[in-house]
Amino acid sequence: MVGTTWQVGANIAAADGAKVATLLPTEGATGWSDTWMIGSKTKNPNCAYKWLDYIASPKANAAVARYFGESPANPKACELTKDKAHCETYHSGDEAYAKQIWYWNHPGGRLPGRPQGRQVHGLLGVDEGLDRNQGLRWRSSRSSRPRGLPGRFRRAPAEGQQGLGAAPPLAKAAAGRAHHGPRRWLVLVYIAALAALLITAFWTVDTFTGKVSTAWTTDNLVTVVTDPSTSASRCGRSGSRFAVTVIDLILALPMAFFIAKVASARWQKLLVVAVLMPLWASYLVKAYAWRNVLADGGLLEWLGAPLGLQSPGYSENGRDPDAVLYLAAVYDPADLRRV
């Protein structure tokens, strides 16, 4: 007999006395990363998070990995597996092995009968299936989760969010040093924020604890260029990025022109502040604000209902046109206002 299997299937067959072996063929293979998700309308989110904390703990993850016949997502589980060779058998932390795997992902779009992104808390992004190295990554739900927010605002920030968080304190410090007029003040704050972003690009986030590691590394830059999950070759993404850039340009250039050439001096200041202020708000907050506007039953739908209009909805998989709109809305930096 010959055919495709999961390692656990081979283990069960072998335990039943069948003489079988498995291999990762030369072409590479498809693969999977199984996840827990929380329904966005759950009545007991705290209970669900408690469960996640438990099931993600090294001890529980070790037991799950043994039962499931998988490489545990939590590397700390490897010390606690009953079979000490478990993580070796399942290639935990074996990057060369993981790179040969193409992870299954959902086809995107809206298919009937399939849970949509909007129906679950994408704790770590429902589109993680596209992430080829995700098996080696671990993002804890506990360390980076904002506590005390209403249920639908809870979400582990995307990778890099912690890095962005470093900007405001630096920006404040810069603001404190500047006493030479509003323009200089603005430039300082702005440059300081950009500089902070640049610096954090050379830092990494410990994917297990969510803590920022300040050791200098070019890993992020290498990943951007080489990792198919982030590079332009990632399906559907490059087009979205281009569309987001174009939409932002279309929005930002006329705004910049109006502020610089048309608006009165008084309005100029107000508008510059109005454009800059959102920059200081977390991307997460902005994302959720737009999400509430665009979602099913959201503001847009409520406004359009009397007219028989529907919200375009939102999607995080980066392929739908509405996702482009959504991203453009979140990321429109209006950086070009001074052109």
Add this chain to the structure above:
Amino acid sequence: MPHGWGANLLMYSTGQSHPAPTSWSAVFDDAAKNTGKVTAYDSPIYIADAAVYLMAHKPELGIKNPVCAG
């Protein structure tokens, strides 16, 4: 939140006269050599396994990502 991951592997019976497979060709192009003994995963996603195979053996098809159409 991920709990674990793994690959969809090629499994074969050992202790038979023919050599162990090294390629997915055992279940695709060379499946005829194993008539009646080839199994396939009964799910639409199995087409991605064929795409992995074709990506390696038929570069003229231009498959860049076997799990992502278009």
